[in-house]
Amino acid sequence: MRVTLSKIRSLNQQQWLVFFYALILLPGCAFSLHFRGFKRTRAELMPRAGRCSSLRTGHDESRARQIARAVDLAARYGPYRANCLKRSLVLGYFLTKNDITCDLILGAEITDQGTAAHAWVEYFGVVLNDRQDVGQRFNAFLETSTKSQNYE
Numbered sequence: 001m002r003v004t005l006s007k008i009r010s011l012n013q014q015q016w017l018v019f020f021y022a023l024i025l026l027p028g029c030a031f032s033l034h035f036r037g038f039k040r041t042r043a044e045l046m047p048r049a050g051r052c053s054s055l056r057t058g059h060d061e062s063r064a065r066q067i068a069r070a071v072d073l074a075a076r077y078g079p080y081r082a083n084c085l086k087r088s089l090v091l092g093y094f095l096t097k098n099d100i101t102c103d104l105i106l107g108a109e110i111t112d113q114g115t116a117a118h119a120w121v122e123y124f125g126v127v128l129n130d131r132q133d134v135g136q137r138f139n140a141f142l143e144t145s146t147k148s149q150n151y152e
Contacts, residue, residue, distance in 0.1 A: 007073060007077075008073055008077065011069075011070055011073070012066065014063075014066065014067075014070075015066050015067070015069065015070040016070075018067050018070035018071060018074075018094055019070040019071075019073055019074050020074075021094075022070060022071045022074035022075070022078070022090055022094070023074050023078045023079070023080075025090045025093065026074060026075055026078065026080050026082040026086055026087070026090055027080040027082075029041060029045065029082070029086045029089050029090055030080070030082065030086055032044065033085070033086070033089075038085075041089060042089060042092075042104070042144060045089050045090070045092060045093040046089070046092045046093060046096050046104065046144065046146060047096075056101075056123075056124045060100045060101070060123070061123055061124075061126060063098060063100060064095055064100050064102065064123045064128055065128060067091065067094045067095060067098065067100075068091055068121070068128040068129045071087060071090055071091045071094065071129070072087065072129060075087045075090075084118050084119045084120065084129075084130075085106075085119040087119075087129055088104055088119040088120055088121050088129060089104070089119075091121045091128065091129055092104045092121055092144075092146070095121070095123075095146070096146050100123065101123065101124065101145075101146050102121050102122065102123055102128070102145075102146050103121065103122045103123075103143050103144065103145045103146070104119065104121055104143070104144040104145075105119065105120055105121070105122060105135070105140050105142070105143050105144075106118070106119050106140065106141060106142040106143075107119075107120075107134070107135070107137075107138030107139055107140045107141060108138060108139060108141055109137055109138050109139065116138075117138075118130075118134065118137075118138045120134050
């Protein structure tokens with residue numbers, strides 16, 4: 001418990017705001033997914049797809065990592081324990097709200113035990129809310145990008 005409190009206390013001012021809003025948005029996202037479905041929930045949380053900057057900057061990457069950390073702490077230690085899809089949708093919401101380009105990626109893997117699905121968010125190929133090698137384990141079957149339409 002002490003480690004958890006020290007992690008939360010170490011958040012900067014912007015991260016605190018993200019953390020507290022994420023505490024509300026994570027269960028709201030679950031509710032929306034259940035009653036409205038993925039497509040409408042994604043459209044509501046990330047409505048500005050295609051309008052964010054297509055330029056990669058170190059400053060944006062640093063902010064994206066800080067936002068991802070705050071969402072992760074809210075999902076792990078808040079009253080609602082969100083799965084990867086809800087975490088990724090809420091992270092995508094905060095990134096697009098801050099005009100930070102991101103890709104929401106859904107992937108799947110087939111093993112002897114069955115099929116598993118997973119969701120994560122990337123900033124120009126840098127995984128923000130999972131291990132960097134997540135794309136090697138899960139084959140992407142859907143990418144929702146907020147990159148500008150003229151991004152190559």
